[in-house]
Amino acid sequence: MKQEQTELEMYIEKLRSHKAKMTPQRIEILNIFLANKAEHFTAEDIINRLEDSKTGQATVYRTLELFCNVGILKKVNFTDDEFTHYDLMDLAQHFHHHLICNSCHKVVEINDDLLESVEAIVSRDYHFNVQNHELILRGICHACQEGQPDE
């Protein structure tokens, strides 16, 4: 009587609830994101990591699109490059925020819910009912401030 469920299974369940079929290609791509939660892959990144498999690039694009619709991934735009990046959604919590260093360009994720007070203000002053938020803070990270740009 196991209550437990691997993370992979949780995401698969989410896919099933959207009537999506489970194929080896989809599992493979999902696993790449699960094994690299701090990364923000592009479609091309995924294609490169699948070099050994026979998965076609059209499938990668279609899968990423599917995962976004289902709520497994989220498109993020770090407007510095021209590519669409994908960020794994944590099924349990609010979308996280990003700190981007203008010096070493490292992207750090933070999960604190920093915006509760902001949402309260917007709700009060603009009568806007907030459902989700995206926050990007750009600046200089600790390492770069100390003159030790990330190796």
Place this chain on the structure above:
Amino acid sequence: MKQEQTELEMYIEKLRSHKAKMTPQRIEILNIFLANKAEHFTAEDIINRLEDSKTGQATVYRTLELFCNVGILKKVNFTDDEFTHYDLMDLAQHFHHHLICNSCHKVVEINDDLLESVEAIVSRDYHFNVQNHELILRGICHACQEGQPDE
């Protein structure tokens, strides 16, 4: 002895300080943004508005890129569509935030500096020196809550 300066002149000065030449095409594009401050045009929007002039589309793209480098425009990504949008930077103040309605898709700008406390927390807990920020809040606007989707 006029101290005053039109907004257009202020932006032109900014261009001059970057050694950019002032051409009719650049003034024309700048004026479109100045006359529609609440809009977030795409390159194509601008090209359409220049239909009557002979300005080529390559010039539009090159001009938008220049304006971004100079700090007159800022690329914004409302990840719902595949286009790059450009937002006029207010030369005086911090970059503003966006409220996007998930129902009528209207984009509202707000200028309140809502993030001072957030920046303080990030600075303290992550030793991250914030230089700029981008915040997008998605939800339901007042009109849609009342069942009166935009006009």
Place this chain on the structure above:
DNA sequence: ATTACTGCAAACTATTTGCAGCCTC
């Protein structure tokens, strides 16, 4: 006069799509 800017059209490139066959359910 010098040098940057423009317009045209061709080139690029990330992403999408049509279709025949395959695989999951």
Place this chain on the structure above:
DNA sequence: GAGGCTGCAAATAGTTTGCAGTAAT
């Protein structure tokens, strides 16, 4: 067994680029 999914290759479309002529300083 049926319908969604895949792979291939061709198509699409937003953006970039080369170049010769033009215009701003």
